Amino acid sequence: MRIMKVLGLTAASAALALAGPALAATTFSTNFDSTDFGTAPGFTTLTSYEGWNGGPNGIEVQYNNVAGRAFSGNNFVELDTNANSSMSRIIDAGSYVLNYWYSDRPGVAARSNGITVLLDGDRAFTSTGGAGGSQTDWRQQTFAFNVAERTRLTFRAIGTSDSLGGYIDSVSLSAVPEPTTWAMMIAGFGMMGFALRNRAKSKVAYA
């Protein structure tokens, strides 16, 4: 009985240790609305915003429907600021689902509107620009990926660099537990349950 109990706890501990990295994975949700720019329409270019570091030409934040309506709140970002730029942040190893909302910039040609997602500089997912209509046309973009080590996650404007480009709003990163982690956790709890059942039996037998 004593051996089973030790085994059970060891398996449970191992499962929790393995679950650690998944639980420690980076998660965030940014909607670009943390700054209140008042009520007048406008835009500003920032070196960093809501945990994102701007590329060489910063991050343009547009507000109050200056050139299209936001998906959430009053603000969103454009990454063709005064020229093609980017925003990036470091994320920990893990399995992820990246979710964001993309819109073509109204009145702008498809070749000028694209935005691509990069992992350590490698293109991983792209919102191909469409021809912008008379208003924003927000579309949900979902991309699942795994990274084995700390990685730079980047959004970058692509295509014609002309100060006019696609829009991004409500970006979130969710962690997904690895299948092996779930298997180990289930095995660990199973062992613990087996040990407890045996301990209960022994109490009945020898009470």
Ligand SMILES: [Ca+2]
């Ligand atoms: Ca927003």
Ligand SMILES: [Ca+2]
């Ligand atoms: Ca711009």
Ligand SMILES: [Ca+2]
């Ligand atoms: Ca452009």
